[in-house]
Amino acid sequence: MKHLAACLAALTLATPIWADVDQALQRHILPGFEGFADAAQALQKTAAQDCRADAVAPAYQTTFDAWMTIADLRLGPSETGALSIAFWPDKRGFTQRSLSQFIADQDPAAFDPALYSQVSIAARGLFALEMLIFDPDFADYGPDSYSCALVRAVSVDLADQAVALDQAWQQDFAATLRSAGAPGNTTYLDQSEALRALYTQLLSGLEFTADQRLGRPMGTFQQPRPSRAEAWRSGRSLRNVLLSVDAAQALAHRLTDADLPETDAAAARIHALAERIDDPGFQNLTQPQARLHAEQVQQAVRAMQEAIEAEIGTPLGIAVGFNSQDGD
Numbered sequence: 001m002k003h004l005a006a007c008l009a010a011l012t013l014a015t016p017i018w019a020d021v022d023q024a025l026q027r028h029i030l031p032g033f034e035g036f037a038d039a040a041q042a043l044q045k046t047a048a049q050d051c052r053a054d055a056v057a058p059a060y061q062t063t064f065d066a067w068m069t070i071a072d073l074r075l076g077p078s079e080t081g082a083l084s085i086a087f088w089p090d091k092r093g094f095t096q097r098s099l100s101q102f103i104a105d106q107d108p109a110a111f112d113p114a115l116y117s118q119v120s121i122a123a124r125g126l127f128a129l130e131m132l133i134f135d136p137d138f139a140d141y142g143p144d145s146y147s148c149a150l151v152r153a154v155s156v157d158l159a160d161q162a163v164a165l166d167q168a169w170q171q172d173f174a175a176t177l178r179s180a181g182a183p184g185n186t187t188y189l190d191q192s193e194a195l196r197a198l199y200t201q202l203l204s205g206l207e208f209t210a211d212q213r214l215g216r217p218m219g220t221f222q223q224p225r226p227s228r229a230e231a232w233r234s235g236r237s238l239r240n241v242l243l244s245v246d247a248a249q250a251l252a253h254r255l256t257d258a259d260l261p262e263t264d265a266a267a268a269r270i271h272a273l274a275e276r277i278d279d280p281g282f283q284n285l286t287q288p289q290a291r292l293h294a295e296q297v298q299q300a301v302r303a304m305q306e307a308i309e310a311e312i313g314t315p316l317g318i319a320v321g322f323n324s325q326d327g328d
Contacts, residue, residue, distance in 0.1 A: 020254065029174075034166055039067075057234075069247050126158065132154065205247070205248050214298040234281075242270070
């Protein structure tokens with residue numbers, strides 16, 4: 001299953017009694033967005049008190065952990081809202097260039113939240129903040145510096161985005177999914193479409209993990225690209241892989257009340273294989289043994305995709321629909 005977008009098919013079983021969109025929302029998705037908003041607001045308060053890199057870093061890690069619970073959901077308000085929260089892959093280094101320009105110009109947008117919400121997405125969100133507080137070229141700043149003010153600005157903007165995204169899901173889009181097939185719902189014409197949408201997100205997230213979170217830094221055997229790893233500066237590339245797998249496993253269990261032994265075994269194998277990886281930032285992938293271990297994790301992630309298809313997709317008659325993370 002190389003490109004999910006190629007698999008445009010319908011749901012053949014309308015509403016199986018054990019396919020539960022509401023439980024997925026109530027017990028996984030909505031708590032995830034709420035938790036992310038809470039964490040981002042705590043990060044903002046931390047930065048307001050002390051915006052230096054060492055002071056902000058722990059709250060940043062907690063916020064990124066919370067984000068990973070719902071990071072791979074790219075539908076509804078998240079289809080566009082996630083782009084300025086997590087601008088990655090950054091194939092042309094726009095974040096570094098944007099932040100460097102901000103600092104060089106002492107851009108006044110850093111002192112005006114309304115202005116900052118309109119700047120390039122490359123200078124916003126988790127990856128802009130990561131560069132400011134973890135990259136040696138940016139992180140050595142004092143408490144009264146412009147860079148410190150910029151950290152505060154990105155933190156305020158991130159918290160505002162997190163709250164807005166949470167509210168959009170809680171107050172609007174959750175009802176759209178729940179009311180699939182009801183009069184006036186033009187997004188999902190029947191309940192099967194809502195189920196297929198969430199199922200698509202589930203598999204798309206795992207595909208993104210295999211192809212991007214693992215595949216990008218692996219590059220080729222002749223030319224690995226460790227600096228293309230997600231969040232390598234903060235040393236959480238492997239953690240993001242595992243958290244994305246955990247989120248997929250949790251969502252899978254919320255979409256059905258059937259047992260998922262193959263899916264659970266695949267997730268456990270991913271965690272077991274990940275223990276062999278020495279560098280959580282994937283910076284040692286130039287070494288053949290390190291690359292082999294990453295390849296094994298990648299293969300296990302693909303096996304988890306296949307397990308979910310066998311244990312959820314096939315029994316429910318679901319084929320995957322289009323997802324915004326698919327394709328080129």
